Amino acid sequence: MQITSNFDSGNIRVLDASQADNIQLEIVKDNQSDFYQWFHFKLNNTDRCEHTLHLMNAGTSAYTEGWTDYQAVASYDREHWFRVPTEFDGEKLSITLTPEYDSVYFAYFAPYSYERHQDLLHQAQLDIDCQLQVLGQTLDGRDVSVLKVGEEGPNKKVIWVTARQHPGESMAEWFMEGFIDRLLDEDDGVARSLLDSSVFYLIPNMNPDGSVRGHLRTNAVGTNLNREWAEPSMARSPEVFLVREKMLATGVDMFLDIHGDEALPFNFVAGCEGIPGYDAKHQALEEKFKAILLAVTPEFQDDKGYDKDEPGQANLTVGANWVGNNFKCLSYTVEMPFKDNDLLPDRSVGWSDTRSSLFGRDFLTAIYHVVDDLR
Known part of the structure; x- marks a missing residue:
C-alpha cells in the first residue's frame, strides 16, 4: 500500500500506513x-478490503465547522468524483472506502488542475470574441492570466469576474468553466446580447501558485489574497496588485468574486452593505440581481449567508468591498458549498464540479437582466 500527494494540488503527510483499517x-x-484544510492524495496497491483513513489534525484545521456533515470525495479516473462515508469526532476526520480498483484519489472537493486551467484559457482564446492577456507573473513565476471577451465601446459596460483567490476553493474554477463556455456560445442569445452591450474580463484562477502547491487559502508566501485589496504589493500579493492595476485602467461596472464556503451547505452571495457611500441605487441593484437568481435557479437562496456589515464598517481589504467602493458598482462575493446544497441534496456527489459549472452558466442570465441598470 502506498500513499502519495506528489502531484498538482496534492496535500497530505503520511504518519502510519501499516494497517488498512x-x-x-x-x-x-x-x-x-x-x-490548512485542503487535502488531495492517492492510495495505491490496495487490497479489496475496507480502508479507514484518519486525518489526525482535522480538529485544529482552519474551519473545523466545515467537517460537520461533510463527506470527502473520491475518484478512480480523476473525472468522476463521488462522495464517500466520512465522520468527524471533533479531533480527526475519518474516511471509509472499500476500493474497487488498484488506485483511488481522495480530495476535499473535485480538484481543478493547473493543466485543465491552461486548457480552459487556450481553448477560450480560439474564439473570435476572446483574447488571452497576461498581466504579469506570480511569485512562483506563473502567469496571472485574464480572458477579455468582447470589445470596448463608448456605451459598453465593463464586467469583471474573478475566481480562486482562495486556491482550495476549486468549485470556483468549475463555476468559471461553465460561465466561459456559455459566454462563448454563439448560439446562446443571452451571451450574444451581453457581448453587444458589455466587455468581460475573466480570471478563472487568481492564485495559481497556491492551487498547484495544494494550499487552502494563501499564495506561495502565505498571503491571503482576499485581504490584500487595500494595499497590495508585488512582494507579497502580485496577483492582486496586477489585477487591481488592470481594473483601474479598464474601469468596472460590475464585479463578481467567486468562492467556496467550508461550513454553510448553501449557495449565496455577500454584498457591499457596509461600504462608504452605499446608497439606495446600490441596494436596488443588489436586490434585483438576487431576485433574478432566485427566479433562474433553485440552486440559489438568500435566507442563509454571512451577517451583513453595519453601515461604514465593511472590510475594504476584501476584493468585493474594495471594488464596490472604489468603482461605486454592483459587486458581490459568490459562495458555493464544499458539502452539498441542502435545498437540493444529491447523496452520490453532493455539491459537485458539474453543478458548480451549471451554476456559473445561470449567472449569465442574471447579469443579462441587470446589465442595463449598471450605470
Missing part, C-alpha cells in the same frame, strides 16, 4: 501560514 494522515499547512 487505521491509516493515519495529516493535512499540511499552507506555506508560511497556519491555514
Whole structure:
C-alpha cells in the first residue's frame, strides 16, 4: 500500500500506513501560514478490503465547522468524483472506502488542475470574441492570466469576474468553466446580447501558485489574497496588485468574486452593505440581481449567508468591498458549498464540479437582466 500527494494540488503527510483499517494522515499547512484544510492524495496497491483513513489534525484545521456533515470525495479516473462515508469526532476526520480498483484519489472537493486551467484559457482564446492577456507573473513565476471577451465601446459596460483567490476553493474554477463556455456560445442569445452591450474580463484562477502547491487559502508566501485589496504589493500579493492595476485602467461596472464556503451547505452571495457611500441605487441593484437568481435557479437562496456589515464598517481589504467602493458598482462575493446544497441534496456527489459549472452558466442570465441598470 502506498500513499502519495506528489502531484498538482496534492496535500497530505503520511504518519502510519501499516494497517488498512487505521491509516493515519495529516493535512499540511499552507506555506508560511497556519491555514490548512485542503487535502488531495492517492492510495495505491490496495487490497479489496475496507480502508479507514484518519486525518489526525482535522480538529485544529482552519474551519473545523466545515467537517460537520461533510463527506470527502473520491475518484478512480480523476473525472468522476463521488462522495464517500466520512465522520468527524471533533479531533480527526475519518474516511471509509472499500476500493474497487488498484488506485483511488481522495480530495476535499473535485480538484481543478493547473493543466485543465491552461486548457480552459487556450481553448477560450480560439474564439473570435476572446483574447488571452497576461498581466504579469506570480511569485512562483506563473502567469496571472485574464480572458477579455468582447470589445470596448463608448456605451459598453465593463464586467469583471474573478475566481480562486482562495486556491482550495476549486468549485470556483468549475463555476468559471461553465460561465466561459456559455459566454462563448454563439448560439446562446443571452451571451450574444451581453457581448453587444458589455466587455468581460475573466480570471478563472487568481492564485495559481497556491492551487498547484495544494494550499487552502494563501499564495506561495502565505498571503491571503482576499485581504490584500487595500494595499497590495508585488512582494507579497502580485496577483492582486496586477489585477487591481488592470481594473483601474479598464474601469468596472460590475464585479463578481467567486468562492467556496467550508461550513454553510448553501449557495449565496455577500454584498457591499457596509461600504462608504452605499446608497439606495446600490441596494436596488443588489436586490434585483438576487431576485433574478432566485427566479433562474433553485440552486440559489438568500435566507442563509454571512451577517451583513453595519453601515461604514465593511472590510475594504476584501476584493468585493474594495471594488464596490472604489468603482461605486454592483459587486458581490459568490459562495458555493464544499458539502452539498441542502435545498437540493444529491447523496452520490453532493455539491459537485458539474453543478458548480451549471451554476456559473445561470449567472449569465442574471447579469443579462441587470446589465442595463449598471450605470
